[in-house]
């Protein structure tokens with residue numbers, strides 16, 4: 001969910017939608033400004049558009065468009081907007097593929113590939129996205145489908161045994177022909193929930209409960225909101241992100257310091273019903289950012305292992321300490337040192 005302060009609801013989460021990562025997406029490097037460059041091969045993103053009719057119980061059939069890219073199917077009011085959204089989401093998908101490929105090397109690649117192919121064969125569904133015409137249309141439809149999410153700016157509904165998953169969102173202005181920067185943040189946030197959930201689960205499986213480390217679910221989505229698509233690379237991570245600055249102020253000036261041991265023990269309900277939810281989300285973003293960049297990327301591999309464990313519902317409260325081979329008190333100290341470097 002993107003309007004985190006308003007709704008205590010999790011914008012969660014199908015399957016290996018495609019085999020991960022063509023070999024051409026592999027290298028990632030740090031830049032001096034504190035962002036991560038993910039190099040990519042330029043490619044065209046094929047898009048197919050079709051006009052469709054959707055039956056409504058009131059008001060008769062509605063004219064809509066179905067936009068398809070390699071990994072996404074988007075239902076929308078404006079074909080041009082849907083096309084741009086599809087391309088943006090394909091970039092997000094490529095970026096995550098690259099990162100998975102780099103940090104989640106399987107011990108037995110041959111077995112992994114066979115499993116992926118089997119899953120792909122059983123599940124040719126694309127990631128689903130529904131873009132309503134405007135905010136009013138979004139709120140009306142969400143009130144009927146997911147009442148608790150009707151006042152958010154975007155929502156990810158996880159797959160259920162009888163229902164496909166989808167991202168729900170809307171353009172900032174009904175006249176927008178392309179996805180605005182603010183709407184792109186919502187797409188990348190919810191898109192991250194969708195990819196991470198659906199890449200680590202079997203098709204049509206009910207999402208795993210996440211008994212701890214829920215901070216990581218939101219931390220990853222908030223981190224990827226900063227994704228920039230440049231000529232020959234993706235750039236993600238922004239040291240000037242307002243959330244990092246907020247986390248720094250809370251930590252040093254307002255004495256909101258949730259120890260990492262305590263934060264990693266929290267599940268979804270504990271975080272999303274906390275009166276400190278906004279501060280915890282800011283700290284989650286900062287913690288994710290720090291783990292991506294600390295010690296020249298030393299913690300990235302453990303962080304990606306934790307992403308997999310969390311989304312499969314297999315993580316343990318102490319996993320961050322175990323995987324990084326650092327005590328929680330060392331992690332707290334290192335995190336505080338990192339916060340000092342966040343620019344004002």
Ligand SMILES: [Zn+2]
Nearest residue numbers: 001011218221
């Ligand atoms: Zn979220």
